[in-house]
Amino acid sequence: MDKKIISLSLANPEPVNMNGVQKLSVGIGFAGLFIFVLALLNINFPYKAGWLYGSIVFILAGIIIYSISTYKKLPEGIQNNGVYFKSISSKGLWGWVTGIVLTALYIFLYWYPEYLGMGKDGTANKGLVGFFDPLSYFLNGHAATQWFVYGTLYTMAIVGFGYKFILKYRHNKYQLVRTISVMFFQLGFAFLIPEILAKLNPTLPYFSKDIKNMWPLNYYFFEDWHLKGMLGGGNLGMFMLLFGLAMIFIISPILTYFYGKRWYCSWVCGCGGLAETAGDPFRHLSTKKLGAWKFERWCIHFVLVFIVLTTIAVLYTFLGDPANKVLITRNQFTLGVIIFLSVVIAAIFIFRRKQLDTDSKFTLASLGIIVVGVILINFLSGQNNILFIDSYQFRSWYGFAIGSAFSGVIGVGFYPLMGSRVWCRFGCPMAAILGLQQKLFSRFRITTNGGQCISCGNCSTYCEMGIDVRAYAQKGENIVRSSCVGCGICAAVCPRGVLKLENGDEKSRFDYSPILIEKDNIKVSG
Amino acid sequence: MNKINEHIIIIGNGISGITAAREVRKQGGQAITVISAETDYFFSRTALMYVYMGHMKFEHTQPYENFFWQKNNIQLIKALVQKVDTASKKIQLDRGDWLAYDKLVIATGSRPNKFGWPGQDLKGVMGMYSKQDLEYLEQSTKNCKRAVIVGGGLIGIEMAEMLHSRKIAVTLLVREAGFWGNILPPSESAMIGRHIKEHHIDLRLSTGLIEILSDRDGSARAVVTDKGETIDCQVVGLAAGVTPNIDFLKGSGIELGKGVKVNRYLETNIENVYAIGDCAEQQEAIDLRKPVEAVWYTGRIMGETLARTLCGKRTAYDPGPWFNSAKFFDIEYQTYGWVWAKPREYENQFYWEHPKGKKAIRISYHKETKAFLGINCLGIRMRHEFFDTVLNNQLSVDNVISNLKKANFDPELFTTYEKEIKTAFEKDHSNLIPTNNG
Structure with a gap:
């Protein structure tokens, strides 16, 4: 072993x-x-x-x-x-x-x-x-x-x-x-x-002291034992709690807006860190088939809905326990979650309706399902059960199926068989959330250099996330994809200098190169 | 305008033919048949080297998944076209049957040059163009200790890199005094020459091939150079350029020169027969281009252009400002506009090279008007769009020098050299630059 x-x-x-x-x-x-x-x-x-x-x-x-x-x-x-x-x-x-x-x-x-x-x-x-x-x-x-x-x-x-x-x-x-x-x-x-x-x-009681470890990747952040640990953890515990919340709701959205999700996924994250270093010899083994992309959408969003609802259920139970002295009630909490998610969904519809691709529609639908789930939790749950099931049961299922089996056993164990980013691509709920933002509210893109692509396929082959980079590059189209972790290897292996990761004006992100298809530009949709 | 019942036959599934097929499909509902004797599916020819080097598998060179063609109703036939009968508008396949077309597109590409060297057809002697060439190379290099490559151009250096990656000793014979000397000016050529040697390639400049010697089994065993040397080897790569692959059209009535003669609309002398890509020869050269352009990019632009004509919108081939790219081992090369190896009388050239000798740019501009004419970039990536705009609008060299930062396309955090380049430019070309240039 x-x-x-x-x-x-x-x-x-x-x-x-x-x-x-x-x-x-x-x-x-x-x-x-x-x-x-x-x-x-x-x-x-x-x-x-x-x-x-x-x-x-x-x-x-x-x-x-x-x-x-x-x-x-x-x-x-x-x-x-x-x-x-x-x-x-x-x-x-x-x-x-x-x-x-x-x-x-x-x-x-x-x-x-x-x-x-x-x-x-x-x-x-x-x-x-x-x-x-x-x-x-x-x-x-x-x-x-x-x-x-x-x-x-x-x-x-x-x-x-x-x-x-x-x-x-x-x-x-x-x-x-x-x-x-x-x-x-x-x-x-x-x-x-x-x-x-x-x-x-x-x-101090145990709680995670790794401030870069963010929910929902760090799925136990809002679990009762962890919350109790932080709440009972003195100044350090309170700092970890507040910093953890700030990471999720303030720091991450700001950094993702300016740099894309790469600031986390390929610069900070531990899962990403292992994938980029020990996993580098296996990066090309990720499948680029269209079918895999379709599966990816279902799989990653299933995990997202699962962990968010599990977390909410666990918090719901936690808040219902009078022994936990907390500031908000269950109803305030569920109402808050519903309002927050509804505002997010509404904002995306109002401001980004035209940029929605299938990936972001899946993420939006997931957020919608979560809202429905929260409403059901609020109305159909008793003191200690959620939807007639013990909320801790959800948690242990998540811990077993996703936290251990998926992210650990498959995520790293299958490096030499399915590439180094299996978890990041098919499972990580954090990647799904950051991906939605990267697609819709970010300055990050991979720019394609005019008509210089020779369709050789090095970029696609060495994309650990299984993105068919070439499909965009050969059309002179910039790559703006939810799943891109910004590792930059596509740009490195390109033999013709075609790809460049960069942050720039949001408006020009989706531009086509004017060179590839001369004069009156036909939009390509193949 | 799109005639649904029309049958378009495209001979050749390379970048030109496939681009034409895809673009026609986007615009119209014609029946499309693509015929190739080389492979079942379109692949990127430029990527064959990476298959041999183990960077990719052959399937990775195919830009579209196999289901793509059926889904988009593009019929693929694997066969060799034997004959074209333009009178009855039919073509004959090697399997014997005839196919009728309404419009015929010839996109058969090139084949490697063979200049009649003694021994050029021996076993172990090959060009590097097709998938079959790759397979033959794979087979021939199983027990190869040394290979000799003939030709100091893009395919020659690619073959050298391929063989070197398999730990086969390589001698590269270059007829000119510098690597790719008819395209690259001496400084660039010398830089690539140094880099070739850094990779332990035995580079022999100003050296030509006289003959290839045979062993008893009819396999190559050595080459004789025009310097009188005999170099033992088991494999010989012939990389002295390519020539249009059009022999099957002889006697068809289609006008042939070096390639298939076409006008600016890519039409041949026979109605409804067109030619694109490597095999097409312009009746009159376009601006400074050669009449036959064996380049990926021009093939693709021709395919796009012809698709419009085929769909009823007759469009002239207008490739815009010249651009090209290559990679010499680890040094990337991009060029925009025209920089001549031997400066033409109206050209002024400015050259900057990094002290470590792996990055350089050369800018050409007009002596009188100061208009920017072209740039060679080695080891520095530049933005295509930037130079396309400069060339289309005939902007000045000052404009380019002042905006090099905008033009740079190197990955983030890379060290850039705009200041050094600008300083060097102002020093050497100061009398030419207005002082208010910012």
């Missing part, structure tokens, strides 16, 4: 193609992982902390040396030679092995952490989780959990493979800065700062 790192470090597992330094680096990385395997098998190490830090250093060193020996000697440029010949990046044997190992890791992580050594009911950790105890005590003052191990490995993957990505795209400053950004947010905001804050505030 710890092969997670092994397999990903092997961007090119074909021994014939590896030079001596590459083999050595893979050996070093494997050695680090082998120590994890031994720990998992409950081998007791003397000086456990030394072995732990040593193995982490070995793994990172392996990745770094591998990256240097792979890319440094090559002239700067696009390095996609052989992507479709390598077993790991073309759904060959290594790809499947990696996919299965990653999937297994997630299954153990979510449902059988005791096999990783997680101590049950207060017993001491063993195995791999126990092996991470020294680092956990050092950072947060507690014994490790499977989530601490996961967070550490996750951060190592983003930082290690982020370095690899930087070398691979070192000629491209946009990729360089963007990757440093995701590495920084993962290492600092998602990993170190929350752990250290936990250590500094040992008496």
Whole structure:
């Protein structure tokens, strides 16, 4: 299960193609992982902390040396030679092995952490989780959990493979800065700062201290235990609560207006961070079929409706409990949600009716369904049930089906089979909301450079979100798509300089190039 | 105006023929048949190299999913056209049957030049144009240690890049004194030459092919150059340009020159027969263009133009200001307007090169009028729309120099060099620039 790192470090597992330094680096990385395997098998190490830090250093060193020996000697440029010949990046044997190992890791992580050594009911950790105890005590003052191990490995993957990505795209400053950004947010905001804050505030109840972690991606933000944690968490808890609300309703809309959803999805987000770094060798595996786009619309909006209604149901129950001293009543809350969503829907109809495409119609319909759902909740629910079902039941279904199975097992486990953005594309409810805004209220677009497209297909092939970029570029049409995360790889791999991510006047976003179709411009709709 | 019962046959499913088919379909309900002997479906020829290099699979070079053609009622036939009978308005396919047309579009593209070199038909000797060429290259390079490419142009460097990506040693023979020397001025040519060598390609300038030597099985084993050298190799790439693929039209009555002769409306001498793309030859060259343009972009514009004519709105081929692009290994090239390798008498040229030698621009302008004439960009992306406007309105070179920031199309956060370029321009061309230029 710890092969997670092994397999990903092997961007090119074909021994014939590896030079001596590459083999050595893979050996070093494997050695680090082998120590994890031994720990998992409950081998007791003397000086456990030394072995732990040593193995982490070995793994990172392996990745770094591998990256240097792979890319440094090559002239700067696009390095996609052989992507479709390598077993790991073309759904060959290594790809499947990696996919299965990653999937297994997630299954153990979510449902059988005791096999990783997680101590049950207060017993001491063993195995791999126990092996991470020294680092956990050092950072947060507690014994490790499977989530601490996961967070550490996750951060190592983003930082290690982020370095690899930087070398691979070192000629491209946009990729360089963007990757440093995701590495920084993962290492600092998602990993170190929350752990250290936990250590500094040992008496506070648990709540997420990752301020970049936004609802609805962070689906438990409004759950009762988390709200109680923040409300009982002193100044830090109140800050997290207020900042979390500000992120959702103020900061995110403003940033998305100016920069598109990329400010989050490919510059800040942890899911995106892993996809862009460790997931980079698999980005081309996303399907570009029209059928997949249709499925994407149903799937992502189903998740959106599911999580928003679940959250509202949980909040509804929370507000109904007199033990929770809160400022608003259930009725005020539901009325507020209904008014807010109705205003949003009405505003879109009034101001953006002409720009609605099928994607945004689906999102709008989802918002409409949510309003109906909220009304039903208000009228058909008792004290502790929502629509005759315990609201906590909804929550646990969401947690199981979406939070764990979809975003974790399929989202990352299937990297080598379905590409690196399966979750972001088909599942992430946050992506759906930001996407609606990106489509309708944003300055962001990918500009097509006149008539320079040669329809080669590199852009579409390397789009991790499965957007058929070429379909727009060859028509001289700008790309304004809800799902675009603005990673910029389409523009990087384009051999003719046709694509440019940019923020500009909202009015010119949908313009066609006047050059491609000469003189009297026929609008293309093929 | 659209005659629903009309049958349009398009020979060739490349960018020209397919663009014509799609544009006709958008405008009208005619029956459309596209015939190709090469592939079942349209693909991007320019992307074949990426299939060999493992960047993409062949299916990725197909811009439309396979259902597209049926959905849009465009009939595809995989066959080779043997004969065109313009009197009875019929064509004969290699499978034997005859198809009747009301309008015929010839869009058969090019084939690689072979200049009668001894050994040019040996096994392992090939051009790089069609999907079959790609398959043959794949097959021929299974045990290839060294390949020799003949021709210092776009296809030559692409073949070099392809083979190099498979770790095959490549010798590139270039007849001219610099890479693509008839198009690129010496500085640009030298820059690309350095970059080719940086990729460990054995670049031999001013060197031509004399003959290809055969082994006992009739496979290429070496080439002999005009410098008297013999270079051992297993594969020889012939990339010395292309020529229109029109042999099947001989004797059809359709006027042929180098290509199929057409007027500005892309009409041949025979009524209801048209030619577009690489295989068409303008009776009179348009502005500074060549009569035969074997370029993706012009093929596409011809397809769009002809579609209007076919749908009843007779439209002249008016390609507008020249533009083109390429990529030489890692260095991208874009050009807008005309910059001649050997400056013409009315041209002044300004050249700026980045100290690291991988970025450059060359601007051409008129000595007397100071009108902007064209730009070569290497390693810097520029906005097509900007230069299209400048060229259409004959704006001045000062205007371009002052607005380079607006013209730049490099990705965000890239270092830009407008200031350096402007300073260099003002230094070298100061006597030509009014001082109030801002």
